[in-house]
Amino acid sequence: MTFQLPDPQQLSSVLCGLLGTDISLESADSAAEVSGLEPGWGSLLIDDDDNEIGCIVSDLVSTVSLGGGLLMLPVGGLEDQVDEGEASEMAVSALGEVINVMTKTLNELEGNPHVRSMPAQPLAELSEGRPWVQSPSASAGYEGKMLVGNGRIAILGA
Numbered sequence: 001m002t003f004q005l006p007d008p009q010q011l012s013s014v015l016c017g018l019l020g021t022d023i024s025l026e027s028a029d030s031a032a033e034v035s036g037l038e039p040g041w042g043s044l045l046i047d048d049d050d051n052e053i054g055c056i057v058s059d060l061v062s063t064v065s066l067g068g069g070l071l072m073l074p075v076g077g078l079e080d081q082v083d084e085g086e087a088s089e090m091a092v093s094a095l096g097e098v099i100n101v102m103t104k105t106l107n108e109l110e111g112n113p114h115v116r117s118m119p120a121q122p123l124a125e126l127s128e129g130r131p132w133v134q135s136p137s138a139s140a141g142y143e144g145k146m147l148v149g150n151g152r153i154a155i156l157g158a
Contacts, residue, residue: 062151
């Protein structure tokens with residue numbers, strides 16, 4: 001299923017409102033390449049009939065910044081996670097909540113099905129048995145300054 005994808009300003013606005021910090025995303029085709037998001041985490045997008053229609057995935061910097069930012073964790077601790085190359089369980093869980101809020105941008109676009117997100121999981125697990133993650137029907141990549149560096153996010157259609 002193909003659906004419309006939000007522009008960077010729409011996502012930036014939702015994230016700024018949620019996190020209370022300035023996040024300015026720009027379109028980035030390279031960010032939509034899943035191989036470049038490892039290590040990464042993401043959430044499946046499910047329609048009202050429980051069909052998988054896509055996912056939202058993020059790289060390490062975005063996962064730690066968005067999830068940790070929602071929890072208001074100290075920046076030093078977030079930087080440590082990035083330096084160690086692994087997001088904490090708390091940051092990943094909170095990322096799932098951030099992605100749930102991000103679905104608002106998809107639901108507001110005319111013609112799109114209503115979607116909700118599933119809990120966040122490692123990208124390797126999310127990709128398993130889902131070849132469309134590597135070859136999506138639609139994709140949009142976004143990148144920008146996050147709390148602890150430049151991060152990337154992708155929205156992929158099944």
